[in-house]
Every structure is written in C-alpha cells, then in structure tokens.
Amino acid sequence: xxxxxxxxxxxxxxxxxxxxxxxxxxxxxxxxxxxxxxxxxxxxxxxxxxxxxxxxxxxxxxxxxxxxxxxxxxxxxxxxxxxxxxxxxxxxxxxxxxxxxxxxxxxxxxxxxxxxxxxxxxxxxxxxxxxxxxxxxxxxxxxxxxxxxxxxxxxxxxxxxxxxxxxxxxxxxxxxxxxxxxxxxxxxxxxxxxxxxxxxxxxxxxxxxxxxxxxxxxxxxxxxxxxxxxxxxxxxxxxxxxxxxxxxxxxxxxxxxxxxxxxxxxxxxxxxxxxxxxxxxxxxxxxxxxxxxxxxxxxxxxxxxxxxxxxxxxxxxxxxxxxxxxxxxxxxxxxxxxxxxxxxxxxxxxxxxxxxxxxxxxxxxxxxxxxxxxxxxxxxxxxxxxxxxxxxxxxxxxxxxxxxxxxxxxxxxxxxxxxxxxxxxxxxxxxxxxxxxxxxxxxxxxxxxxxxxxxxxxxxxxxxxxxxxxxxxxxxxxxxxxxxxxxxxxxxxxxxxxxxxxxxxxxxxxxxxxxxxxxxxxxxxxxxxxxxxxxxxxxxxxxxxxxxxxxxxxxxxxxxxxxxxxxxxxxxxxxxxxxxxxxxxxxxxxxxxxxxxxxxxxxxxxxxxxxxxxxxxxxxxxxxxxxxxxxxxxxxxxxxxxxxxxxxxxxxxxxxxxxxxxxxxxxxxxxxxxxxxxxxxxxxxxxxxxxxxxxxxxxxxxxxxxxxxxxxxxxxxxxxxxxxxxxxxxxxxxxxxxxxxxxxxxxxxxxxxxxxxxxxxxxxxxxxxxxxxxxxxxxxxxx
DNA sequence: GAGTTTGAAACT
DNA sequence: CAGTTTCAAACTC
Numbered sequence: 046x047x048x049x050x051x052x053x054x055x056x057x058x059x060x061x062x063x064x065x066x067x068x069x070x071x072x073x074x075x076x077x078x079x080x081x082x083x084x085x086x087x088x089x090x091x092x093x094x095x096x097x098x099x100x101x102x103x104x105x106x107x108x109x110x111x112x113x114x115x116x117x118x119x120x121x122x123x124x125x126x127x128x129x130x131x132x133x134x135x136x137x138x139x140x141x142x143x144x145x146x147x148x149x150x151x152x153x154x155x156x157x158x159x160x161x162x163x164x165x166x167x168x169x170x171x172x173x174x175x176x177x178x179x180x181x182x183x184x185x186x187x188x189x190x191x192x193x194x195x196x197x198x199x200x201x202x203x204x205x206x207x208x209x210x211x212x213x214x215x216x217x218x219x220x221x222x223x224x225x226x227x228x229x230x231x232x233x234x235x236x237x238x239x240x241x242x243x244x245x246x247x248x249x250x251x252x253x254x255x256x257x258x259x260x261x262x263x264x265x266x267x268x269x270x271x272x273x274x275x276x277x278x279x280x281x282x283x284x285x286x287x288x289x290x291x292x293x294x295x296x297x298x299x300x301x302x303x304x305x306x307x308x309x310x311x312x313x314x315x316x317x318x319x320x321x322x323x324x325x326x327x328x329x330x331x332x333x334x335x336x337x338x339x340x341x342x343x344x345x346x347x348x349x350x351x352x353x354x355x356x357x358x359x360x361x362x363x364x365x366x367x368x369x370x371x372x373x374x375x376x377x378x379x380x381x382x383x384x385x386x387x388x389x390x391x392x393x394x395x396x397x398x399x400x401x402x403x404x405x406x407x408x409x410x411x412x413x414x415x416x417x418x419x420x421x422x423x424x425x426x427x428x429x430x431x432x433x434x435x436x437x438x439x440x441x442x443x444x445x446x447x448x449x450x451x452x453x454x455x456x457x458x459x460x461x462x463x464x465x466x467x468x469x470x471x472x473x474x475x476x477x478x479x480x481x482x483x484x485x486x487x488x489x490x491x492x493x494x495x496x497x498x499x500x501x502x503x504x505x506x507x508x509x510x511x512x513x514x515x516x517x518x519x520x521x522x523x524x525x526x527x528x529x530x531x532x533x534x535x536x537x538x539x540x541x542x543x544x545x546x547x548x549x550x551x552x553x554x555x556x557x558x559x560x561x562x563x564x565x566x567x568x569x570x571x572x573x574x575x576x577x578x579x580x581x582x583x584x585x586x587x588x589x590x591x592x593x594x595x596x597x598x599x600x601x602x603x604x605x606x607x608x609x610x611x612x613x614x615x616x617x618x619x620x621x622x623x624x625x626x627x628x629x630x631x632x633x634x635x636x637x638x639x640x641x642x643x644x645x646x647x648x649x650x651x652x653x654x655x656x657x658x659x660x661x662x663x664x665x666x667x668x669x670x671x672x673x674x675x676x677x678x679x680x681x682x683x684x685x686x687x688x689x690x691x692x693x694x695x696x697x698x699x700x701x702x703x704x705x706x707x708x709x710x711x712x713x714x715x716x717x718x719x720x721x722x723x724x725x726x727x728x729x730x731x732x733x734x735x736x737x738x739x740x741x742x743x744x745x746x747x748x749x750x751x752x753x754x755x756x757x758x759x760x761x762x763x764x765x766x767x768x769x770x771x772x773x774x775x776x777x778x779x780x781x782x783x784x785x786x787x788x789x790x791x792x793x794x795x796x797x798x799x800x801x802x803x804x805x806x807x808x809x810x811x812x813x814x815x816x817x818x819x820x821x822x823x824x825x826x827x828x
Numbered sequence: 829g830a831g832t833t834t835g836a837a838a839c840t
Numbered sequence: 841c842a843g844t845t846t847c848a849a850a851c852t853c
Contacts, residue, residue: 553847559837560847599838636835645850646834 548574549581556581557592559603564589567604607632608652634659634672642667 549570554560556570556579563570563581569589570581580588596603608631631649634657640646642656642665649656655670656662665672 549848551848554837558847560849562849565837603837633836638835640834640850644834646836648836651850 549576550574551576551579553577555579557589559596564592565604602632605632607648608654630654630657631660635662636660637662637665641665642671 549556549561549563551558551561551574554564556564556574556576559565561570561576561581563574563576569583570576570579580592582589593604631652631654633648635642635647635649637647637649637660640650642650642660642662645651647656647662647667649660649662650667650669653669656665656667656672657670658672660672662672
C-alpha cells in the first residue's frame with residue numbers, strides 16, 4: 046500500500062527532480078518524510094549516473110518500489126521520465142526497474158505501455174558503450190513496446206477463450222512467468238532487491254530461488270546469444286545450462302554491454318532444468334560480483350544485464366502469447382534440450398496429426414474433434430507411458446481423466462514429453478478448450494520455475510489463480526527440471542508401477558484386441574509401445590474403429606472402465622478419499638485361482654479395488670476387500686478388521702497394504718498428467734488413492750471418441766446391472782444409484798468430488814476449462 | 829533378458 | 841454357458 050503513495054508522489058517529484066533547487070529544498074525541508082525519502086532515493090539513483098556499487102542495491106530497492114508503484118498504477122508518465130533520466134544518467138539500475146515494470150506490464154496490460162516506453166529509454170542508455178546495445182535497443186524497444194501490449198492483448202486474444210474465466214487463467218500464468226523474470230532480474234541485481242520484490246509479490250519469493258537459476262541460465266543464454274550474435278537464432282542452441290551457468294556469467298560481463306535479446310523462454314526452461322537453485326544463485330551472485338568488479342560500469346552491468354533480460358523477456362512473452370501453443374513450443378525450442386519433451390511431444394502430435402489427417406478419411410469424417418483428440422491423445426501417450434498408468438480396464442476419456450488425476454506426479458518422469466502430454470491431454474479432453482492447453486503449457490513452464498518440493502511457494506497469487514491446475518503443472522515442471530524429486534518419484538513409480546505405464550507389447554493381437562492394453566484403454570499405441578504389426582494407430586483408425594465396434598457389439602462394456610467406483614459419488618458425501626474405493630468394484634469381477642487376488646494378475650487388485658460378489662476368484666485375499674468378506678470396505682479400517690480377524694498373516698498386510706495403496710497412489714497418480722484441475726486436486730490431496738489409483742494406466746492417445754461415447758450411451762444400466770445390481774453389498778447400493786452417471790461422469794465427479802473434499806480447490810475447479818469442456822462434449826455426444 | 833505364471837480375452 | 845485356446849501382462853529367476 047505504501048508503494049502506491051510513494052509512486053504517486055515519486056512521479057511528480059521525479060519531474061521536479063530536474064531542478065536542483067527543488068532537490069535542495071526537499072533535502073532541507075523537514076517535511077520530506079517518507080515520500081521525500083523515496084524520492085530522494087530515486088534521485089540518488091538518477092543523479093548518480095554510475096553510482097557506486099554500494100548504491101546499486103538501494104537504488105534497486107527504490108526502483109523496485111517504483112516499479113511496484115508502476116504496476117499498481119499506470120506509471121505511465123512518471124516512470125518513463127525516471128527511466129529516461131536514468132538512462133541518460135547511464136544508470137542501468139533504473140533500467141532494471143523499468144524492465145521490471147515492463148514485465149509487470151506484460152503481466153498487467155495497463156502497465157505494458159509504460160514499461161515499453163521505459164524500456165526503450167533504458168535500452169538507449171548511453172552508459173552502454175557497446176554499439177550492439179544500441180542495435181539491440183531498438184529491438185528491445187520494439188519488443189518491449191510491442192510485447193507488453195502485445196503480450197497482454199495478443200496473448201490474451203489468442204489465448205483468451207470465450208469464457209472470461211479461462212482467459213483469466215492464461216493471463217495469470219503469463220503474469221506469473223513475467224513476474225518470475227522480473228524477479229530474476231532483481232535478484233540478479235541484489236539479494237536485497239529480491240526480498241523487496243518478494244514482499245511486493247509474496248508468491249514470487251519461492252520463485253526467487255528458481256529465478257536465480259533462471260537468471261544464471263539467462264546469463265548463459267545471453268552469452269550464447271552474444272556469441273552467436275543472432276540472439277534469436279542462437280537462442281535455441283543446445284547448451285548445457287549447468288556448464289553455461291558457471292561460465293556464462295563470466296562471459297556475461299564481457300557481453301553485458303552487448304544487449305542481446307534475452308530469451309525468456311530459454312531462461313524459463315533453464316530454470317526448470319536447474320536443480321540447485323542455491324548453488325546457481327550463489328554462482329550467479331558471485332558472478333555478478335565479478336562482473337561488477339571487472340565491468341566497466343559495475344552498477345551498469347547489473348542494470349544492463351537486466352535491461353537485456355527485460356527486453357528479451359518481453360519479446361519472448363509476446364511470442365508465446367502470440368504463438369500460443371505453437372509459439373510456446375517455439376520458445377522452448379530455444380531450450381530444446383531441456384524442453385525436448387515439449388518439442389518431441391509437439392513433433393509427435395504434429396506427426397500424428399499429419400498421419401491422422403492424411404491417413405484416415407474416417408478421422409476427418411468422424412469429427413474434427415475426434416481426430417484432434419486422437420492426435421492429442423496420441424501425443425499424450427508417449428508421456429503416458431511413463432506417467433499415466435491407467436488401469437487397463439478403464440476406458441478412454443474417463444480413464445484418461447482418472448489417470449491424469451492420479452498420475453500428475455507420474456508425468457514428471459517423462460519431463461518434457463509429459464509436459465506436452467499434459468497439455469495435450471486437457472486439450473484432448475476438451476478439444477474445444479485450447480486455453481486449457483495453453484494454460485497448462487504456461488503452467489508447466491511456470492512450474493519449471495518453481496521447485497518441485499514446494500509448490501506452495503508458487504505463491505498465493507499463483508495458487509489463487511492457477512492453484513490446483515498448477516499442482517500438476519508444477520509437477521510437470523519438476524519433471525522438466527530433472528530435479529532429484531522427479532527422479533525420486535520415478536524410482537518410486539518404477540518400483541511400483543512404472544511398468545504399468547509401459548506400453549503394450551503385443552505380438553499377435555495387432556493391438557486390435559482387448560489383450561492390448563492400449564486398445565483396451567481406448568488409446569492408440571505410440572512409439573513407446575513395443576508392439577508388433579500394430580494397427581492401433583491413427584493411420585489405421587478405420588480398422589480400429591471397426592474392430593472396436595465389433596468388440597462392443599459383443600460386449601458393450603468391453604471398453605468401459607473395468608473398475609467402477611461407486612465411491613465417486615460416495616466419497617463426496619462420506620469420505621475419506623484416502624480410503625480405497627471401497628465402493629469401487631471391478632465391473633466383471635476377477636476369476637483368480639492362484640494369485641489369491643494379491644497380485645496384479647487380479648484385475649480387482651490391479652485396479653486397487655476389493656473383490657465383490659461378482660468375482661469368481663478362489664482363495665481371495667484381496668487386500669482391498671475380499672469377495673467373501675464383508676463388503677469391501679475399502680482400504681479403510683474396516684478391511685483391516687476383516688483381515689485381522691481372518692489371519693494374522695494379514696496383520697502385516699494391513700500395514701503393507703496401506704503402504705501399497707499409498708504407493709499406488711503415488712505411482713499411479715503421480716504420473717497422470719491431469720487436466721489441470723485434476724492433477725491439481727489430486728496432487729494435493731492424498732486422496733489420490735481412490736479408485737482412480739487403480740486406473741493407473743496412462744491416458745494415451747484416445748481412440749476415436751465416438752466409441753467412447755457409445756460406451757456411455759450404450760452402457761445402459763441394463764448391462765451395468767450385472768455388476769451394479771448383482772452386488773447387494775453396500776457398494777452395490779451405491780453403484781445402483783446411477784451406473785450410467787458414474788460411468789459417464791465419473792471423472793467429473795471424481796474431480797468434483799476430490800475438489801469438494803478439498804475445499805480449497807473447488808474454486809479452482811470451476812475456473813478450470815477442461816472439466817466443463819468434457820462434460821459438454823460428453824453431453825453433446827450423448828445427445 | 830529370458831522364461832514362467834497367470835488370468836483375461838477370444839474362440840469353439 | 842462351459843471348456844479350450846490364445847494372448848499379453850505380471851512375475852520370477
């Protein structure tokens with residue numbers, strides 16, 4: 046709050062500053078108070094064209110304030126003036142604030158104009174001796190000017206969906222990213238500055254760490270850029286961030302003057318990749334210090350650097366926004382290695398799209414959305430392989446959703462690919478909602494900045510805006526980061542079900558039978574699959590559809606989720622998501638004879654659900670609920686009781702089981718690339734364990750949805766009844782409630798339920814586009 | 829990584 | 841519907 050006042054005051058003062066008399070009066074006047082102080086600082090910074098390094102930080106702080114003020118207010122004239130003055134003075138520090146402003150502006154449309162102006166002035170800074178800077182300056186100015194506005198406008202325009210809510214999300218994402226960049230810059234200047242920033246933006250504090258890394262990476266990028274001379278061309282170049290980091294700063298000092306376009310995208314990516322923030326930061330700081338010492342203009346250096354970054358950043362933002370999805374990928378290009386996943390995913394998608402478009406008339410016929418979905422889904426799969434482990438039985442979208450929810454974590458593993466998948470998935474789910482995809486991409490990028498460990502750090506703001514969705518995104522980002530956490534999870538998952546995520550390995554079924562997990566799950570086989578003579582590809586969409594129809598004709602529920610979770614509805618009411626989906630049951634029931642329903646051979650066990658009356662298993666010991674036992678209570682205590690009663694064996698089991706479930710949850714859930722909403726919710730709540738866990742298998746590319754829809758439609762209660770009706774068990778009661786609904790909406794409910802469980806998330810969910818879209822699609826389809 | 833086990837899916 | 845075969849995942853070594 047203070048800042049606004051200061052800013053307001055500051056602006057007029059800045060104008061007056063010119064007159065030495067005014068300054069003198071101010072100094073003399075006891076009234077100066079706070080305002081005067083701020084002004085005084087600004088003056089100092091301004092007055093001191095090249096203030097000693099010592100001042101740099103204070104200036105920065107003041108600048109920060111100014112920038113904050115600017116953000117809040119339309120700094121418009123005031124700041125530009127300041128910046129211009131600063132630029133004249135040659136203080137880069139001021140430029141930095143401008144840059145910050147610009148960023149902020151990018152985040153906040155109104156400011157954009159100001160930022161652009163200020164930046165332009167900054168770039169002009171005479172202090173920078175390098176002619177290159179001058180050259181760059183125009184660029185930066187262009188970018189800046191354009192970017193802020195363009196960012197806000199174009200990005201929004203491109204991204205903005207008809208639904209304001211959705212649009213908001215993307216914006217927030219952008220802002221977030223922008224903020225990060227700003228912070229980076231600030232942090233780069235001085236740790237104190239960072240704090241100040243953090244204060245201004247509490248959320249960013251967490252980021253700051255990553256920001257440092259990003260800064261470092263940025264620095265490296267800059268260096269690279271410089272070397273290449275063509276910032277853009279060189280941007281993408283593959284450079285190991287780590288290596289660059291250490292060396293980059295040094296080189297940066299040299300290049301400082303050369304203000305090349307900083308590519309934020311790269312920086313972002315790098316940030317994600319950077320695991321050790323602290324180390325980087327320290328290195329960066331040390332590097333900065335070195336620069337200052339060595340640099341012609343110590344202070345200027347930081348400022349110049351910032352300026353560069355600023356200019357670059359906006360440009361990137363603009364691109365991203367303008368390009369939206371594609372552009373985003375393009376950004377990542379720069380990052381290529383780090384973001385390979387995205388690129389690859391994109392590539393895959395593209396390929397798939399091409400294939401689908403060219404290959405199958407059906408696809409085109411079927412519906413744009415199918416084709417698109419398929420494509421997306423397909424693209425997803427690659428990731429899914431790693432992450433989303435869907436239970437074989439679960440079908441298509443639902444499965445995908447479920448998987449996504451659970452697997453948010455899993456996605457991490459495959460970092461890049463996963464990232465894309467995540468993005469693609471939501472889109473696929475809601476093809477209509479391109480925004481969701483974008484937002485996800487954004488989130489993922491943002492996530493990159495944030496460290497895996499603490500998503501919360503993202504900041505309240507982010508959470509508020511992105512919140513749940515981010516959780517997944519963050520996770521994804523984590524994956525990107527390659528940080529240890531991801532690895533850990535991978536290990537966990539691998540240990541648990543990483544394999545489950547594997548693709549099919551069909552040799553004789555051509556992936557056109559339910560033997561094929563991919564086919565059964567309603568997804569196309571992807572590269573990861575080691576299947577032979579696979580026809581379960583978009584190219585053979587016709588065949589796939591025909592086969593599906595045949596199978597469905599025989600068994601309408603063939604592609605329906607094998608595991609039905611009545612819990613979906615129940616949990617909301619009652620409760621603890623943590624409990625295994627007691628209500629959940631296998632559609633048909635297992636027929637295990639030797640595995641005692643204690644191994645994945647048992648579909649019930651694999652699905653994380655207890656056996657039911659429908660099961661014909663022998664010697665059932667399903668930890669999730671035995672056939673004979675009282676109704677499967679779910680993993681909760683009830684089961685324990687049963688188990689305990691039966692055999693001491695299980696005593697150990699109970700604990701182990703719980704642990705197992707947890708593992709499953711982690712394993713299965715982790716991967717899922719959820720639609721933002723899901724991942725989000727699930728990710729945060731431990732509830733993940735729910736039935737979904739069973740659905741582990743990844744949502745790969747989904748087969749043509751029509752079938753899927755059919756399932757829901759067809760699935761009529763009639764058939765379900767077996768399942769639902771048959772069981773008198775409490776569970777059945779739930780099931781009977783509305784089999785169709787469950788199947789059709791389960792994912793929604795689940796999501797909704799999960800959110801409901803977590804009060805916090807609900808708000809987010811509403812905002813989430815993916816959800817509605819799904820429902821819409823489904824409903825429309827059904828109709 | 830190869831081989832075995834297992835149970836679902838497919839077939840008769 | 842029951843029995844058999846086929847199949848691929850899960851599991852073991």
